[in-house]
Amino acid sequence: MPPVLQIIDLKDSQATRSYLTKQTLRSWLLTTDHKRVGLLYLYTIIVFFAVAASAAAVMRLNLLTPRGDLVQAETYNKLFTMHGVLMVWFFLIPSIPSVLGNFLLPLMLGARDLAFPKLNLLSWYIFVFGGGIALYALLIGGVDTGWTFYTPYSSTYSNSHVALMAAGVFVAGFSSILTGLNFIVTTHKLRAPGLTWFRLRLFVWSLYATSVILVLATPVLAMTLTLMALERIWKVGVFDPALGGDPLLFQHLFWFYSHPAVYIMILPGMGVVSELIAAFSRKRVFGYTFVAFSSLAIALLGFLVWGHHMFVSSQSVFAGVIFSFLSFLVAIPSAIKVFNWTATLYRGSISLDTPMLYAIGFIGLFTIGGMTGLFLATLAVDVHVHDTYFVIAHFHYIMVGGMVMAFMGGLHFWWPKISGRMYPELLGKMTAIVTFLGFNLTFFPQFILGYLGMPRRYHAYPEQFQVYNVLSTAGASILGLGYVLPLCYLIWSCCYGKPAGNNPWGAKGFEWETTSPPPSENFEKPPVQTEEAYAYPVPSSEPITE
Amino acid sequence: MNARAILYEQFSDLEQQRESSLAGIWAFIASEIMFFGGLFLAFTVYRLNYTQAFNEASQHLNLVLATLNTAVLLTSALTMALAAASNKMGWKYSTLLLLMVTTLLGALFLAIKGIEYIEDWHKGLFPGSAFAWTGSDPGHVQLFFVLYFLMTGFHALHLMIGMGLILVMLLLTWKGWINSRHFMPLDVTSIYWHFVDLVWIFLFPLLYLLGAKI
Ligand SMILES: [Cu+2]
Numbered sequence: 194m195p196p197v198l199q200i201i202d203l204k205d206s207q208a209t210r211s212y213l214t215k216q217t218l219r220s221w222l223l224t225t226d227h228k229r230v231g232l233l234y235l236y237t238i239i240v241f242f243a244v245a246a247s248a249a250a251v252m253r254l255n256l257l258t259p260r261g262d263l264v265q266a267e268t269y270n271k272l273f274t275m276h277g278v279l280m281v282w283f284f285l286i287p288s289i290p291s292v293l294g295n296f297l298l299p300l301m302l303g304a305r306d307l308a309f310p311k312l313n314l315l316s317w318y319i320f321v322f323g324g325g326i327a328l329y330a331l332l333i334g335g336v337d338t339g340w341t342f343y344t345p346y347s348s349t350y351s352n353s354h355v356a357l358m359a360a361g362v363f364v365a366g367f368s369s370i371l372t373g374l375n376f377i378v379t380t381h382k383l384r385a386p387g388l389t390w391f392r393l394r395l396f397v398w399s400l401y402a403t404s405v406i407l408v409l410a411t412p413v414l415a416m417t418l419t420l421m422a423l424e425r426i427w428k429v430g431v432f433d434p435a436l437g438g439d440p441l442l443f444q445h446l447f448w449f450y451s452h453p454a455v456y457i458m459i460l461p462g463m464g465v466v467s468e469l470i471a472a473f474s475r476k477r478v479f480g481y482t483f484v485a486f487s488s489l490a491i492a493l494l495g496f497l498v499w500g501h502h503m504f505v506s507s508q509s510v511f512a513g514v515i516f517s518f519l520s521f522l523v524a525i526p527s528a529i530k531v532f533n534w535t536a537t538l539y540r541g542s543i544s545l546d547t548p549m550l551y552a553i554g555f556i557g558l559f560t561i562g563g564m565t566g567l568f569l570a571t572l573a574v575d576v577h578v579h580d581t582y583f584v585i586a587h588f589h590y591i592m593v594g595g596m597v598m599a600f601m602g603g604l605h606f607w608w609p610k611i612s613g614r615m616y617p618e619l620l621g622k623m624t625a626i627v628t629f630l631g632f633n634l635t636f637f638p639q640f641i642l643g644y645l646g647m648p649r650r651y652h653a654y655p656e657q658f659q660v661y662n663v664l665s666t667a668g669a670s671i672l673g674l675g676y677v678l679p680l681c682y683l684i685w686s687c688c689y690g691k692p693a694g695n696n697p698w699g700a701k702g703f704e705w706e707t708t709s710p711p712p713s714e715n716f717e718k719p720p721v722q723t724e725e726a727y728a729y730p731v732p733s734s735e736p737i738t739e
Numbered sequence: 740m741n742a743r744a745i746l747y748e749q750f751s752d753l754e755q756q757r758e759s760s761l762a763g764i765w766a767f768i769a770s771e772i773m774f775f776g777g778l779f780l781a782f783t784v785y786r787l788n789y790t791q792a793f794n795e796a797s798q799h800l801n802l803v804l805a806t807l808n809t810a811v812l813l814t815s816a817l818t819m820a821l822a823a824a825s826n827k828m829g830w831k832y833s834t835l836l837l838l839m840v841t842t843l844l845g846a847l848f849l850a851i852k853g854i855e856y857i858e859d860w861h862k863g864l865f866p867g868s869a870f871a872w873t874g875s876d877p878g879h880v881q882l883f884f885v886l887y888f889l890m891t892g893f894h895a896l897h898l899m900i901g902m903g904l905i906l907v908m909l910l911l912t913w914k915g916w917i918n919s920r921h922f923m924p925l926d927v928t929s930i931y932w933h934f935v936d937l938v939w940i941f942l943f944p945l946l947y948l949l950g951a952k953i
Contacts, residue, residue, distance in 0.1 A: 299749075306749040308759045374766045382759040383749070408770045416777030420889075429866040429885045430878065431781065437878035442784060446777055719751075 225310035231295035245279035261653035269652030270337035277340030289461035300704035303385025323365030344432035373407030387722035399464025402492035414450035448499035462599030469552035474541025487526035520570035547621030551602025558594025583643025614690030628675030634668025742918035792879035797950025815844035829919035
């Protein structure tokens with residue numbers, strides 16, 4: 194699997210001695226180079242994405258007809274569980290941090306590698322091992338609890354491979370923790386001379402905030418799933434009310450992890466978008482300090498809002514009001530980011546290359562996703578739309594419209610650095626637009642469906658909902674095209690793309706100062722930071738006159 | 740033989756390398772605290788809800804053995820700290836001796852804990868099909884013992900990992916790879932060992948003392 198990038202022409206002057214030069218299976222599987230580990234993650238998560246996306250495709254096809262003619266109810270339950278588990282833990286969480294973060298963090302800090310390179314490789318092996326367990330659980334029959342594993346269904350009644358799947362997620366969690374730990378230490382200790390905290394790139398700030406969540410929230414999930422699995426295997430009550438336990442405790446513990454996890458799945462995307470907006474507006478990000486601190490604020494607030502998933506789970510009204518209020522607070526740092534990105538565009542010299550199209554798409558879709566989040570944080574409204582397609586649409590606007598768009602944008606932006614080659618620009622632009630349109634067609638109808646009352650997680654539905662479901666399925670097929678195309682042309686570009694040069698975008702940052710692809714040790718000589726981040730020449734405020 | 744330190748290529752000097760190891764272990768311990776935190780939360784919630792049952796259950800544990808174990812573990816913390824200090828002084832053989840004593844104390848703790856578990860089992864306190872409780876509210880009493888076995892079990896697991904690490908440190912010190920200049924791995928192990936001790940310092944009053952009739 195690894196040598197997809199093998200085909201780089203070694204006669205190219207720039208690629209004579211890069212991190213990709215040595216191409217043996219052994220050199221990939223035993224690598225401690227953060228850039229190679231990043232690529233190992235990339236290959237792995239593409240596999241998980243493909244499997245999880247296929248599950249979504251079957252679900253969408255099934256929902257074309259109200260009676261759900263394609264699959265039975267149990268199969269449908271297994272499909273949405275598979276889609277959720279794989280997308281959350283085996284694609285979204287590792288997507289930007291483990292792929293782009295691994296590749297870029299040491300480059301952006303001007304370091305030779307992460308602080309613990311062997312631990313980094315170990316994280317990947319742990320991830321693959323956990324993923325293997327999860328795939329095995331799917332192959333021998335799957336799981337039907339949904340990705341949330343709510344008790345007592347998961348611990349007592351479900352007849353599927355819940356414990357095995359929990360084990361897979363548990364193991365993969367350790368990979369997250371170790372990656373987060375590595376990033377935190379690297380950011381603290383391995384910054385280049387002159388690279389003070391407030392000269393850091395905003396992507397680094399967002400990775401740092403993400404890592405804090407990874408390190409502090411993931412172990413809680415590990416313990417929660419352990420308790421759930423033990424209750425199932427050992428048949429003793431921790432959460433089962435029949436045995437003296439409290440099922441609400443599971444929900445508290447689960448969402449104490451899983452709400453922050455939502456921010457693991459968006460903060461890195463926000464970091465990427467900050468980079469893209471700066472590079473393609475040729476301007477320093479407006480309100481740099483605010484954007485940097487808003488990442489930390491989101492990480493911090495994320496730990497205090499889990500109760501908004503439990504408004505209808507017999508939580509007290511008082512707790513509901515508090516959690517509702519705290520959830521509203523999250524809108525502040527999020528809005529700070531959106532406003533500052535928009536302000537950065539003002540009077541920037543904007544170029545609409547593919548990554549920038551993705552970034553602009555991100556801002557729009559994230560805004561819709563965030564605003565509808567406020568609907569859901571409102572107690573009374575949530576009672577109406579709870580567990581409907583409105584919720585599905587809301588978090589897909591954040592996860593897919595936000596994170597996946599940012600991931601694609603970032604992948605295109607740094608692809609020249611990763612591979613040393615340019616992707617076909619026109620095709621890239623078209624794909625970005627197709628993705629945007631396909632996404633909206635898929636998920637916007639789901640807002641309406643949810644508001645009209647269609648519940649999530651059913652394989653059949655009343656006939657009056659069919660129009661919106663057909664629209665959504667049509668959109669999904671367009672969206673699918675938007676993901677298949679880059680896979681084809683990015684691989685194509687490894688062989689036939691034109692050589693990128695060190696800095697094809699004329700962007701600021703350490704990673705653009707070294708060769709494309711970079712040498713194993715990242716820099717010929719250790720870089721020194723002498724100016725602010727994004728020190729693009731300030732555009733003159735006077736109108737240019739002849 | 741001169742004491743030699745290894746500098747890994749991602750670092751520019753030894754100081755940076757040491758600080759990174761230190762930052763790494765503290766981040767890891769923060770993560771571990773959250774891991775145990777889930778259990779402590781569950782225990783706190785249920786203790787508040789079912790105080791009566793939890794107190795009664797607690798009285799069936801062996802307080803004498805647990806107190807003895809607390810002493811054993813605290814002594815091992817002392818020998819571990821002394822081992823780390825003695826290594827920095829360059830006293831190889833006293834370091835080796837102290838590490839050995841620490842491992843043995845760890846083993847002693849596990850042995851005593853094992854005796855306690857066997858006793859619990861015979862008293863019918865182990866949850867599941869073997870659980871035999873004749874008093875009132877068996878459901879919530881069993882809940883106490885589920886948490887008791889989980890918390891002490893996870894602690895014992897961490898202790899075993901710590902003992903494994905110390906054995907590796909013993910070997911490395913003996914070979915001279917860990918010495919007065921290259922001391923970070925031993926220091927990191929020491930911090931981890933103290934963390935494991937500290938977990939017990941919270942478990943002991945929570946499980947044994949809160950409900951005890953003394
Ligand atoms: Cu939430």
